[in-house]
Amino acid sequence: MAAAADHQRGLDQARADVTTLKAMMTELAQIKDDEISGLEQRLEEHSALLESSISEGLQKDETLQQLREQIERGETKAADLQRTLDERDSELDALAKGLPKLTGGADADDSPHALDAIRAALSAAITERTRLEKEAEHLRSVNDKLGQKSAQLRDMYKADMLELRAQENKQRERAESLAAERAQDARHAESQAEKLGRAQSELTELRKRCADLERAAVAERPVLPQTPGKHGGSRQHASIKNIDDDAAGAAAVAMLSPVPASRLNTRPAVLADADCPPRKRIATAVAAAAAPESVPAPAVSDLAKAGEAPRAHSSYGGRRRIRRNQPQPPRQGSREDQSAEQCVQQ
Structure with a gap:
């Protein structure tokens, strides 16, 4: 303490x-x-x-x-x-x-x-x-x-001379200040011109880079062969021989078919629909070959045997899903189906 x-x-x-x-x-x-x-x-x-x-x-x-x-x-x-x-x-x-x-x-x-x-x-x-x-x-x-x-008169002359000299000094100082301001403006204009030139050169360089990137992107795109179209034109399609089923199957399907890949991968291949064009059937076959094995939905008879009541489908969409989930054997005999099967095998 x-x-x-x-x-x-x-x-x-x-x-x-x-x-x-x-x-x-x-x-x-x-x-x-x-x-x-x-x-x-x-x-x-x-x-x-x-x-x-x-x-x-x-x-x-x-x-x-x-x-x-x-x-x-x-x-x-x-x-x-x-x-x-x-x-x-x-x-x-x-x-x-x-x-x-x-x-x-x-x-x-x-x-x-x-x-x-x-x-x-x-x-x-x-x-x-x-x-x-x-x-x-x-x-x-x-x-x-x-x-x-x-x-x-001498005094007046001296006063006038002093006033004239003062005015002359003021004019000289004003002229010097104006010359300094003009020089500063000229330097500022030169610096602005240099900045503008650099900006223009950078803009030209950026435009050139953008053009180079666009040309490089166009050059890196895959070249697809031309085939005669339906109405005398030409269309591009991917050669099935050059597509790896494990790596590029989904990309080929997304490029060829307007149908989403999720729908193509979750339903079986239907190769003999009369309403389906050949291109869509080929894409469906490619998607079915590239996708994993889909588990078919149980049939109504299987559900009845198991003691389960089938769900009631009162809408057209429900009945269509039931028909889509039922397995159907592939039909043979048409030229498009045979070409699709050959493409899948290759």
Whole structure:
């Protein structure tokens, strides 16, 4: 009992250890699943951040490229304007240099006119410079608008190119899938054609075998001699000489006579019936010779001597059976009977 109790306690402890181990394994699996899910989430976040950083970098590159182009265009225009202003300054300097000469060489009466002319020239130069500055500013604004339009067109072009490439990739994949499906259909068609060819060859072989079996069955049939029939035709009959009375008598009877063999074997041979055709009489004689000796039924006189009353047969069939069971001596004298007896003896 103590050993059984110890064994039971050991089993309970083992079950508890197994349960604890299962719980620990489940907890570890849950921890691993949580870690894996956290890592996957972090990976997705890093992937999203990387994609956003890449997109922002591309946008910044495009912006810097646009700014660089605008700066280059602005520098070019500024250089042009600077050259224009330098030209106007040189003109003003030339006018300023010529002003003392005009004032010194002119009379008192002509000095106001000369000053007015110089003022008019200076105001015209200032007006021209202002106009040029406005025109340069207008050109800068137009250039900026053109730069923005160019950037929009570039973005549209890139989007269109990306869409076209995506459509091209889809069309290529579709074409490859269609080609693979067409190849698979071709292989399936070839396999079906091969199966059909094999089935046709097997069918031809089966037909050939059937024909061979039919020819073999026809060749194995016994060849029966032809004798002239009653109405000018020909009929086949088995030669009695080639029939073994012990082995093939019943087969010969079944082949020659339409009467069942059971009836032919259980009744005596009647060779002189006028209503029986010669062929039937020959078959009856052959059956009688091949069958075992049949025991004739007792006659009515024998039954009377034995003290037994004969059974009453009120029907035509009963009287016919009585006549059939009574032995009758064979009649002689007809040619058919003699030929039948000769056949039986042979």
